[in-house]
Amino acid sequence: MLRNRIKDRRALLIATSIFVAIFSICLYFIHLSNTNFSQNQRLLLSGIARSQAAEIERSLSLSFTSTQILAHQIALDQDKVAYFNSYASNIMQSIPGIDSIQLAPNGIIEYIYPLAGNEAALGLDVLNHPSYREAAQLAIKEKRMIAVGPVKLVQGGIAVISRTPIFKETSGPGANEFWGFASALIYLTPLLESSGIHKLESEGYAISLERRHNDSNEVFEFYRSERALDSSALVQAEITLPSGSWTLSLSHDISNNLETRTINMMAISLLLASICAWSLYNILIRPLELQKEVDKKTLELKELAFKDPLTGLPNRRFLNDRMTDIIQHITKHHSFGAFIYFDLDNFKSINDTIGHDVGDKVLIKIAERLSMQTSDNDVVVRLGGDEFVIVLTEAGSVEEVRSKAQNILNCTQKIISIDYREFKQSTSLGITLIPNHGSQLLTLMQCADVALYEAKRRGKNQFVIFDESMRQNTINMHNEELALAKAIEEEQLILHFQPQFDLELNKIIGAEALVRWEHPEKGLVYPDNFIPLAEQSGQILELGNYVIRKSFEYLAHREQLGLYPILLHINLSSLQLNDPNLVPYVKQMIQQFKIPGHYIGFEITETTLLTDIAHAKKTLEQLKMLGICVAIDDFGTGFSSLGQLKNLPVDLLKIDRSFVRDLETDKDDRMMVEAIIAMAHKLDIMVIAEGVETIEQLNMLRSFNCDLGQGYYISRPIAEDKFDDFPETIIVESFTASSV
The missing domain is CATH 3.30.450.350 (CHASE domain)
Structure with missing residues (x-):
């Protein structure tokens, strides 16, 4: 009791001292403030006096x-x-x-x-x-x-x-x-x-x-x-x-x-000094209560530091703190373990379309299922977002790891019911073995990440156990991505042009721009070998804009040489069509190179249109307003309906080569091609057939009133200098596919 009384008097003395100090400081600042106020008033008064004197003098x-x-x-x-x-x-x-x-x-x-x-x-x-x-x-x-x-x-x-x-x-x-x-x-x-x-x-x-x-x-x-x-x-x-x-x-x-x-x-000042002194006094006389509160909060923070607040699972900090001990335990007892790293396939769509609150409930359900699928010795961790890790500390064999991985896949695929909605999730798992693939957390995570990437590449909803060949494949893929980025930057990509001709006038009226990669080591690389890489690495928009710019450059080059005008067709991917910067970029190119829009055409596949038909229509209408020709590529192979086609601003249909290839021998193909041409003309849409390789195919297309043709019979895709010399008027009967 005496000790508490001494502490109370000491607290009162300290609080009183603080009150006096704060009030004294405030008095000093009041003096400064009043002095400053007086000086400001004098300056104001001086200005009024000068103004009044000037007015009297002027009068x-x-x-x-x-x-x-x-x-x-x-x-x-x-x-x-x-x-x-x-x-x-x-x-x-x-x-x-x-x-x-x-x-x-x-x-x-x-x-x-x-x-x-x-x-x-x-x-x-x-x-x-x-x-x-x-x-x-x-x-x-x-x-x-x-x-x-x-x-x-x-x-x-x-x-x-x-x-x-x-x-x-x-x-x-x-x-x-x-x-x-x-x-x-x-x-x-x-x-x-x-x-x-x-x-x-x-x-x-x-x-x-x-x-x-x-x-x-x-x-x-x-x-x-x-x-x-x-x-x-x-x-x-x-x-x-x-x-x-x-x-x-x-x-x-x-x-x-x-x-x-x-x-x-x-x-x-009195109020401020009193509040400060009173607050300090209360703090000083309650050290024991504060200490208890601090101890309590410290324990809570320690618990929160290692626990995910949403799912209640251990978090990334827990994994970083305890993983070294887990690995040492596995190594010390010569046991076998596994590090399973995974995320939920397409989980982002739930957050984007339904809401993050529902997405959080899905994560809680998944966490509960994962906890039920593991033993007491296993560790389930939520790294963040939809990423999870399961550490198997006592796996008997690789087969047991495979079995548990399959159980994880099965439990995540079960229907989840939330707020009268049903969801079905899948996951992809990347697995590394302990200690086979490493004894450090960073190494295990890197290897598991490589395996997870491979599982997604194979189609998702499966597990893949890491092996060294995957690491090399990942390195090779990374190098290829860097090489492609360098190719775009250093303009190693060039355009070849395949002429398009009018079947009635026998004249070259356009061409399709096809990109090629002049690889410094591999030579000429065709787009099938690097377009998927560009899409996968997120470089497809940069590559697409590069092709658009080079196409405008070539049209300006032809105009400078005084060559006959052509309509140059450029292929657009679905990502380009959905890019909000596409139309502004095309406008910029038209202004920069002084090339009217009606000398440019964009070819879009049916599947590209189906990704977002409303957005595609809006973008195509904006391009159409610039005078650009809109063509549907590979028509007949997708899922377009006539109802969709008539509502789109389409100028040209390109019949897929698969229908033209067997035109001479397949009656169904002939009927299909003839029907497409007739239907397109009814809608006031021109038709071009690709893959024309014989004079018989060409004549048959003429008899069907097909407008344009493109194929090896006239010319393969050729380099810029050769296309510059290509004649405008041709006698198609004198061409043979083998001579071109």
């Missing part, structure tokens, strides 16, 4: 120009004095802020507009008046405008007077002789009101305006607001005038703001 300068205008008119012609009222009225209408305009021939004010209220100024001798004499004589001497004031006027009020000396500008005797003064009277009160000073006063600002005499330094304050200036927050701005400068002083009381800010921040 005065504009008003001063009135005397210069009047002086200029009188200087040109002194007789214009008769029109003084008219001039003065126009000037005051054009320039605001002027109270009256005066004209003083020989320095004596004789004309005032408006006269009402200003009669007391008539007859005032500016040159001899003690208040105005010095400034007036200086104006005559320096021949420039002066500003007098602020001064108290004889007619009452305080104003600024702008005086401009007038000199005769006539030639001859008396030229440049002093004539008199043009003066403008600008009352300060309306001028200051228009400049916004009164608005600032209503917003709580204190303002004063003063003028310091240039010689005596005597200060004359001619305007002051009712609110007194605050010297602690005072800023000043100069107003420059022809007679000197004025000083605008401006202040604003921010003490209330500072006081409010200080109270609010101190309240927040």
